[in-house]
Amino acid sequence: MDLNTIWFVLVGVLLTGYAVLDGFDLGTGPLLWCVPDDRDRRILLNAIGPIWNGNEVWLVTGGGALFAAFPNVYASVFSGFYDAFMLLLFALIFRAAAIEFRSQRPGRRWRRFWDAAFAVSSVTSALLIGVAVGNLVWGISLDATGNFDGGLIALLHPYALLVGLTTVALMVMHGNLYLILKTEGELQERLREWAQRTVPAYLACFLVLNVTTVLTCLHLREVLVQRMPYLSLLMAASILITLGIPRALRRGREGSAFLASCLSIVSLMLLFGATMYPNLVISRPDAANSLNIHNGAATAKSLNFMFYVALVGVPIVLAYTASIYYVFRGKVVLTEESY
Amino acid sequence: MNVETLSRIQFALTISFHFVFPPMTIGLGLVLVVLQTLRVRTGNPLYLDLARFWTRVFGLIFAIGVATGIPMEFQFGTNWASYARFVGDIFGSPLAIEGLYAFFMESGFLALLLFGWDRIGPRMHLFSTCMVALGAHFSAIWILVANSWMQTPAGYHLARMMKVTADGGQFPVATDLGAVPFELREIRLPPDYVVQPEDLGHVRAVVDNFREAILNPSTLDRLAHTVIGCWITGAFVVVAISAWWCLRGRHPEHARISLKIGVVLATVACVLQWIAADSTARGVARNQPTKLAAMEGLATTGPDASLGLVGWVSWRRDASGEITGIEERSLRIPGMLSVLVSGDFLHPLRARDTVVTGLQDLPSDALLRARHPGASDAEIARLRPRYWPNAPVLFQTYHLMIALGSVLTGQALLACLWWRTGRLWAVERPEVRWFLISLLAAPLMAQLALQAGWFTAEMGRQPWVVYEVLKTGDAVSPVVRAPQVLTSILLFLAIYAVLSILFVTLLLKKIREGPVPSGGGPPTGPLPLSHRSGRQTGI
Numbered sequence: 001m002d003l004n005t006i007w008f009v010l011v012g013v014l015l016t017g018y019a020v021l022d023g024f025d026l027g028t029g030p031l032l033w034c035v036p037d038d039r040d041r042r043i044l045l046n047a048i049g050p051i052w053n054g055n056e057v058w059l060v061t062g063g064g065a066l067f068a069a070f071p072n073v074y075a076s077v078f079s080g081f082y083d084a085f086m087l088l089l090f091a092l093i094f095r096a097a098a099i100e101f102r103s104q105r106p107g108r109r110w111r112r113f114w115d116a117a118f119a120v121s122s123v124t125s126a127l128l129i130g131v132a133v134g135n136l137v138w139g140i141s142l143d144a145t146g147n148f149d150g151g152l153i154a155l156l157h158p159y160a161l162l163v164g165l166t167t168v169a170l171m172v173m174h175g176n177l178y179l180i181l182k183t184e185g186e187l188q189e190r191l192r193e194w195a196q197r198t199v200p201a202y203l204a205c206f207l208v209l210n211v212t213t214v215l216t217c218l219h220l221r222e223v224l225v226q227r228m229p230y231l232s233l234l235m236a237a238s239i240l241i242t243l244g245i246p247r248a249l250r251r252g253r254e255g256s257a258f259l260a261s262c263l264s265i266v267s268l269m270l271l272f273g274a275t276m277y278p279n280l281v282i283s284r285p286d287a288a289n290s291l292n293i294h295n296g297a298a299t300a301k302s303l304n305f306m307f308y309v310a311l312v313g314v315p316i317v318l319a320y321t322a323s324i325y326y327v328f329r330g331k332v333v334l335t336e337e338s339y
Numbered sequence: 340m341n342v343e344t345l346s347r348i349q350f351a352l353t354i355s356f357h358f359v360f361p362p363m364t365i366g367l368g369l370v371l372v373v374l375q376t377l378r379v380r381t382g383n384p385l386y387l388d389l390a391r392f393w394t395r396v397f398g399l400i401f402a403i404g405v406a407t408g409i410p411m412e413f414q415f416g417t418n419w420a421s422y423a424r425f426v427g428d429i430f431g432s433p434l435a436i437e438g439l440y441a442f443f444m445e446s447g448f449l450a451l452l453l454f455g456w457d458r459i460g461p462r463m464h465l466f467s468t469c470m471v472a473l474g475a476h477f478s479a480i481w482i483l484v485a486n487s488w489m490q491t492p493a494g495y496h497l498a499r500m501m502k503v504t505a506d507g508g509q510f511p512v513a514t515d516l517g518a519v520p521f522e523l524r525e526i527r528l529p530p531d532y533v534v535q536p537e538d539l540g541h542v543r544a545v546v547d548n549f550r551e552a553i554l555n556p557s558t559l560d561r562l563a564h565t566v567i568g569c570w571i572t573g574a575f576v577v578v579a580i581s582a583w584w585c586l587r588g589r590h591p592e593h594a595r596i597s598l599k600i601g602v603v604l605a606t607v608a609c610v611l612q613w614i615a616a617d618s619t620a621r622g623v624a625r626n627q628p629t630k631l632a633a634m635e636g637l638a639t640t641g642p643d644a645s646l647g648l649v650g651w652v653s654w655r656r657d658a659s660g661e662i663t664g665i666e667e668r669s670l671r672i673p674g675m676l677s678v679l680v681s682g683d684f685l686h687p688l689r690a691r692d693t694v695v696t697g698l699q700d701l702p703s704d705a706l707l708r709a710r711h712p713g714a715s716d717a718e719i720a721r722l723r724p725r726y727w728p729n730a731p732v733l734f735q736t737y738h739l740m741i742a743l744g745s746v747l748t749g750q751a752l753l754a755c756l757w758w759r760t761g762r763l764w765a766v767e768r769p770e771v772r773w774f775l776i777s778l779l780a781a782p783l784m785a786q787l788a789l790q791a792g793w794f795t796a797e798m799g800r801q802p803w804v805v806y807e808v809l810k811t812g813d814a815v816s817p818v819v820r821a822p823q824v825l826t827s828i829l830l831f832l833a834i835y836a837v838l839s840i841l842f843v844t845l846l847l848k849k850i851r852e853g854p855v856p857s858g859g860g861p862p863t864g865p866l867p868l869s870h871r872s873g874r875q876t877g878i
Contacts, residue, residue, distance in 0.1 A: 049454060050450035050451075050454040050455075051450055053402070053405060053446040053449065053450070054443065054446040054447045054449075054450060056405070056409070057438060057442040057443050059409075060408075060412050060438050060442055061435065061438030061439055061442065061443070062438075063412045063413055063416075063434075063438075064412060064431065064434040064435035064436075064437065064438040064439075065431075065435045065438070065439075066431075067415065067423065067427060067430075067431030067434055068427070068431030068432045068434065068435040069431070069435075070427075071423050071424055071426075071427020071428065071431055072424055072427070074415075074416045074423055074427065074431070075416055075420035075421070075423035075424045075427070075816075076420070077416065078413055078415075078416025078417045078420065078423075079416060079417055079418070079420035079816035079817075079818055079819055080818060082417050082816070082818075082819050082823050082827075083823060083827075085413060085416075085417055086417065086823075086826075086827040086830065089409060089410045089413065090830055090834060092406070092409050093406045093407065093410070093834055093838075094834065096402060096403075096405060096406035096409075097402075097403075097406055097837075097838060097841070099402075100399065100402040100406075101841055101845070104845050104848070145540040145817075146424075147420070147817055147818045149818045295523075298427055298428040298431065299428050299545050299546065301545075301546055301547075302428045302429065302431075302432065302546050305432065305546075305549050306432055306435060309432070309435070309436055309439065310439065313436075313439040313440055314439070317439060317443045317447075320444070320447050320448070321443070321447060324447050324448075324450055324451060327451060327455060327458055328450065328458070335456075335457060337454050337456060338454075
């Protein structure tokens, strides 16, 4: 494997880490809105309380890694999707503020407002991330210097919105399963009931998205045919894993259900990566302007240096992330430090 | 306004708002380490109460700091795409390292610090506190590495993307070679090459040596100066809040401990700061003479340069409004700037002969000729002022920083003196009361000094985004338009206004509540859940 491919994988790992970890706390947003009782809401919020902040770091580090390894891609995507990314940033700031400020005052209206802000900004974030991914697959009109001159409306075409919707469904399902893991009693029962709807909803989105991709993304046809064995294997695995979730829940194996949901995110990202490789941004209609792991990358020297930085750093990060999740394992207990 | 101005305003707005919070967490982190160490060593519940209180304050500041920090990571791409392409090979690395080595550490262990009181033991809690403080410092290190590289770029060369044919012919990227096969290759440019606007898109900075890039000529000075500034800010936050408790007679025992810790940290940091500041300023004189000349309002080159204290610098303009020079009216110490620049304090008379270059000779003729090939001497002289930073503003921000630093140092020293003589605790005496009241303003002064210093550093770099390599105007995103940036600025303003109001209200509420004694007093266990209040009682 050459360095550029390694970095394609590494950036992928960071963004998958983001999707898996921040996925469940983004999904918590709309679910929180569906529980009316303040105490239940606090329990849901505190299920993600100690870790949401660390989860968001995956996005920031993913962004930094993209800048370091593929500066051209970083520049093209972020300036080309300017309005969408600004909206995403506002949603993320607002979301952080909502979590922090909600608990600071007991007033009913105060809390209702921040709960609404939290739900709306979570859904908006998930949707916009999905739309961005959708546009990378669908293709944007890059010019010869790698610039995209579009605008928000150009980004919100049906295919990108479908990917956005799938992302929201995925994260709601993921959040749902995480919360089942962290709650008990009546609240958990309710969450279990919801899972009977959130899991099929995601599965439906996933299937529609895959069929649509095969049918409408004609520019991917060659790649899809060529990589058919891997892609169909991944897709089958993804469907089987997701189908296993309701089974695991019926048997009361909450941990396996959540793990399955993590794996379905991983398989989705693998599908995305396997379809895109070696491209990072597909250009349409002029495919020659696509940004790939070679014309979008930093020099070999830089990639090499950063590879060793990551080689040392990533295991350390994984080690203490895991130990922090371990410390906060088990059901949520509200204490004076809770949100 | 054009996209460049708007993008600069947006960057300045987002970074200065963000920069309110990290200095406090860096300084408070140290205070928390001290308190947790004392708690583990002595087992005194007072330290535990204080640690809990300051951790709550820390948590609030940290949360806003993270929320406002996220845009910073992405604005290089959204607003400064040409910059990102130009320097990505070298500038992206510190940002990625910051994420990997600082953010994860900080936010991960913060979870243990904030929510781990009942889940981990005191020693583990102390360890988490150290990790959070260390993470905050690492974060500062990598951001300052990245920023210092923009100030004094090193360890790189410029390279141009060319089409190279099999027979060794090199052609610009835009050339259509027809059916001739070619490969794209980066061709090294000579070391004195100056980037022209038309080079953008196919010339970029390529790293030679990461060690040199990271430890570039200004990194260590600027790192020390900024981090010490952060310690001062954090220390004075603690000092001010404790002083307020003293004035109101609240939590007397807690207030004394906090005040002592704060005062010690503030004094040590203030004294160190003068050394770091001197070294930093001398570095600026050496590496960025244009910035130094603008900071001091120095027009002419020569020995015996004087140091400004207070006053006014303004532009001199010709009939068409073009800037031709500066006018400076200020109170100055003759020869002092030469002495400071030389660093030779033992021989002030000899040191006065040190030549300091003025704005009239900066930037150098060589640079201007390279940037404007074929320009006549008269044209060069006319173009020169366009390469000056905004001297009238820099003079003020720079001297404001020094003035505030002096006041803060005075306060810290006086507090130490009165603490040793016991007068500091005699709150009933009017002069002590007035002094404590003056301490309430100290955190604001420290914040203002930091911001003024940061503005001096960043505006002093203009019109370059990478000093004497890439102009700020050439760095903006080519596809982003003014209305888009204007909209995002307005949204940022709105959301930041809301955040600051809420932040200040909640911080004041926390200060009013103060530390909660763990023995007796309100309950510290899990709150009765029927209480809608959540945090109202008990904390």
